[in-house]
Each structure stands twice: as C-alpha cells, then as structure tokens.
Amino acid sequence: MSSLDHEQVLIRTGTRSGLPIIVAVHSTALGQAVGGCRLWHYADWRDGLDDALRLSAAMTAKCAVAGLANGGGKTVVAVPPGIEPDPALRRAVLDDVADTITALDGAYATGPDVGTTPADMAVIGERTPHVFCKPAQHGGSGDSSPATALGTLAALRAVRRRLHGTRTLAGARLSVVGLGSVGLRLARLLADEGADLLLSDIDPAKRAASDELGATWVSPEQALTADVDIVVPAALGGVLTEEIVPRLRCAAVVGPANNQLATEAAGDLLHRRGIVWVPDYVASAGGVVNALTVELHKGTPDEARERVEAIEHTVADLLATAEHRHVTPAQAATELAQRRLTGAW
Template identity: 75%
Template sequence: MPEFQHEHVVVRSGSRSGLPVIIAVHSTKLGQAVGGCRVWRYADWRDGLADALRLSAAMTAKCAVAGLANGGGKTVVALPVDAELDAATRRMVLHDVADTITSLSGTYATGPDVGTTPEDMAVIGERTPHVFCKPERHGGSGGSSAATALGTLAALRAVRRRLHGTAAFTGARLAVVGLGSVGMRLARLLAAEGAELVVADIDPAKRQESDALGATWVSPEEALTADVDIVVPAALGGVLTADVVPDLRCAAIAGPANNQLAAEDVAGLLHRCGIAWVPDHVVSAGGVINTLAVELHHESTDEAQKRVEAIEHTVADLLHTAGLQRVTPAQAATELARLRLASA
C-alpha cells in the first residue's frame, strides 16, 4: 500500500470498558474519512494500532481508486487474546467507540468490520450520527456483504476477460479461500454462472453448503495452491507470503480479503512469476461503494448497484495500464490513487 501520512490517530482507554479504542484517520483530502470498526483479539494493543494504520491507508486507496469523495480511516478495539464480551460489556465498548468518533467532529464515520455487525452500528448510532450500515429498520442500508460479493464478481469478470477473452465463468476454475458472509455469497454467484469451484474454510460446518453447490472441499492451504485459473482469498489476510508464491498454480489472484500480502514486495514476486494480483482494496470496494451511494448520497438501489458493477471497468483499466506500462496492477492502482489525491 502507498505510505501516505496519517492526519490523525487517537488511542484512548474506553471510559466504560477500559479497553484500548484506536481510530486512525488517514486522509480527508477527498472528503470525510470512512472505515470499519474492528473488534478483535490481539496479543498486544500495539498490534491493533498497526492494523488501524495499515487498514486506514488501504481505505484511502480504496476510495480514491473507486472514485469516491471520501478518505480512509479505521477503528480498532484491541481485546486481550482470551477476552469474551458479554452483552453489557459489548454495549459499553460500542459506546466508547461512539464517543471517540464524536471527538473527531465529523471527520470520520465507521461501519461494520471483523467482529462487528449492523446491529452494533445501531448501538454506536445511539451516541453519534457518524456511522453507516445500520440495519434498515434503523434507517441504514444493512450489511455490506452482498454488495462486496457482487463487486468481487465484477472484478473477477475483468480478470477472466483479461485471461481468456471472455467475462463468462462457464468452464472457469476458481478457488474461494474462506466461506464467510462474503465468500459464501460469492461462491453461490460463481456456481450459478457455471464456474467450477474449489473451496475451503476453517469451519467444517461450511462444507455442507459448499457440497450443495457442487464445489470441491479442500483445506485452506490446498485451496491456495490449487490448480485453478483464479484464486479468490476471502478470509483474513496475510496468506500470500514469499514462501507460498513458488507453490501457486493459478494465473491470477483477486479476492475481497483485506491485507492479503504478508509483505509489500510479494506483489512484485507474484508479477515476476506471471501471476496477476489485483489489490484487495480494489476488489472489495463494492460494500463501501453501495453503502455511501445509498446512505450518504441517497441514490436508489439500482443506481448503487450500477456503481458496484462498475468495478469490472476499474479492474479492466488497471490490468490494461499495468500491461502497457509493464508494472504490477498494484503499482497501477497506487498511481491512480496518488493522482486522484493530488488533484483533490
């Protein structure tokens, strides 16, 4: 990811919960910073800070490449590794988050991320208006998983066309690594369009539904190195390491999981091995595109969906530019984000 300077970073102990609440505002050059609220376990709270810094920068790039009038931010509540939140403590945590957001005077708004839900956003919304993806009954647009899956499908169409000259998935072989709320939706969409699927998840309970799709169930390690056209990382990040690259047998990698690269130089290694890696912040932009279109710009569902589906054109342009300039798609995306931020 491009290393832009953060505008504002807040780290405070929640007045109710006593837990570390971290908000990183990376950039407001294009508009209000937006980013998810992650409630997760860390061996050290500073690991949560590192996540907030990295993910907020990724959000700036995501918004810029998607052409959104927003910057990037991130909330992280760093839980101890053995923590279990009961309902009362969870509510205290979310109100601590809300008060921290309020202290930023509208420069940042949050939504769901790992460890939080639209219902949690409704609780945050009790104390601040700067929140999105609340349930529809609370005036929000609900969860972003469906739009993220649809946007990922659009990105995969562009990759498929680049590889084989067609955006159709009939006869295509893809490995979906992670069957969470986005990954399972995406697997259903791909299966409905005739793709042959290899799937994996750490939760064996997901196998029954994947079997119903006619997918081949393997371990996450096997899925990552499967002999497929495209690998689709759809779980937690860090799966693409320098050690795993020589074992990859795919032509391209494009998925919605955040932080797929264990280190930035892995993108170059993939490129040298002839594997096109489309940056995750480009592939996963559907959720935020849909949410901001509906909740901030009050567009119709159809208008928002067209914006999400336009990810296909964004990815196609990045792959074309990367090919012409003989750079990685990640470098092409970084340059596009830089240009849009510079012109703000």
C-alpha cells in the same frame, strides 16, 4: 521510527469497557474519512494499532480508486486474549467507540468490519450520526456483504476477460479461500455462473456449503496452491507469503480479503511469476461503494448497484494500464489513487 502519514490517530482507554479504542484517520483530502470498526483479539494492543494504520491507508486508496468523495479511516478495538465480550461488555465497547468518533467532530464515519455487525452500527448510531451500514429499519443500507461479493464478482469478470477473452465465469476453475459472510455469498454467485469451484475454510462446519453448491472441499492450504484459473482469498489477510507464492498454480489472485500480501516482496514475486494480482482494496470495494452511495451520498439502490458493477471497468482499465506501462496492477492502482488525491486527474 517510520514516518506517519495519517492526519490523526486517536487512542483511548474506553471509559466503560476499559479496552483500547483506536481510530486512525488517514486522509480527508477527498472528503470525510470512512472505515470499518474491527472488534478483534490481539496479543498486544499495539498490534491493533498497526492494523488500524494499515487498514485506514488502504481505505483511502480504496475510495480514491473507486471514485468516491471520501478518505480512509479505521476503528480497532483491541480485545486481549481470553476475553470474550458478553452483551454488557459489547454494549460498553460500542458506546466507547461512539464517543471516540464524536470527538473527531465529523472527520470520520464508521461501519461494520470483522467482529461487528449492522446491528452494532445502530447502537453506535444512538450516540453519533457518523456511522453507516445500519440495518434498513434504522435507515441504513444494512449488511455490506452482498455488495462486496457483487463487486468481487465484477473484478473477477474483468480478469477473466483479460486472461481468456470472455467475461463469463462459466467453466472457470476457481478456489475460494474462506467462507465467511462475503466468501459464501461470492461462492454462491460463482456457482450460479457455472464456475467449477474448490471451497475451503478453517471451520469444518462450513463444508456443508460445498455439498450445497456442488463444489469440491479442500483444506485452506490446498485451496491456495491448487491448479486453478483464479485463487479467491476471502478470509483474513496475510495469505500471500514469500513461501506460498512460489507454490501457486493459478493465473490470477482476485478476492475480497484485506491485506492479502504478507510482504511487499510477495507482491513482487507474484509479478515475476506472471500471476495477475488485483489489489484487495480494488476488488473488495463493493460494500463501501454501496453503503456510501446510498447512505452518505443519498443515491438510489439502482445507482449504488451500477457503481458496484462498475468495478469491472475499473479493474479492466487498471489491467490495461499496467500492461501498457509495464507495471503491476497494484502500481497502476496506487498511481491512480495518488492522482485523484492530489487532483491531478
């Protein structure tokens, strides 16, 4: 059995929903643990547990590298195949999640993730104060997608400067893989910048976005292996496999999708091929930076935007450190997170 480095993991069968409710608290060394609430289908609930453990650890690193006074956590509701939560079941799930979070006595606060929305956070907030990204009318910061997209744009600027000596993305050729709430917003920001875009999604209905933005529509596999400057993963994780990486024809991979590397070996292969990979937890930090700055730390929207845009400087510093020390940007980010977690700045 592999070692468990989480502070606590709470697994319950929801008293109302009957579904597995999993909350993993990885670290509170820097402050209250935070992380999204994922409502997703799993063939086995233990697959949901694996996601919760992995994603909560990534949140610890994300907060530490971003300089936030928070640790990492995650909620996963493991929905069996074939069950689609109707409004009654969804309400039951959210109430079960709220009760589980309450049992942790403030060690962890949750926000939206795959399968949940700011409106869902308002429902959870009826039973616990330990929630963020509620709609503005409920006193929250709302949808985190715009800030996540803005933070990813900042990361892309830093990489563009590193590769080409300019932070502007005008004329850069980028391939955006996944047009969900973050991916589509990011594609629009890039189109406004004048980038040359390839767009893809598993949902063919999203093709209309390519016409709207004057972009080229391709399949997800074509998008990953296209001859572009930067590939931007913006869907679910695991796209960078040991089979795909040798076929990449880009100089860098920078995107908001979580858990982009299928294996550690895929990351090593990226480095050997000279492809810059910015860790997803660094590039995607904008949403949590904005929400926590506004909601938990009571900063102004201008202060939150400034911190989101500072991701550009964070990435630039990581790339410089990686080059100076002959390590990967991922290694540089891991070391920075560890220093902050141990107080050795």
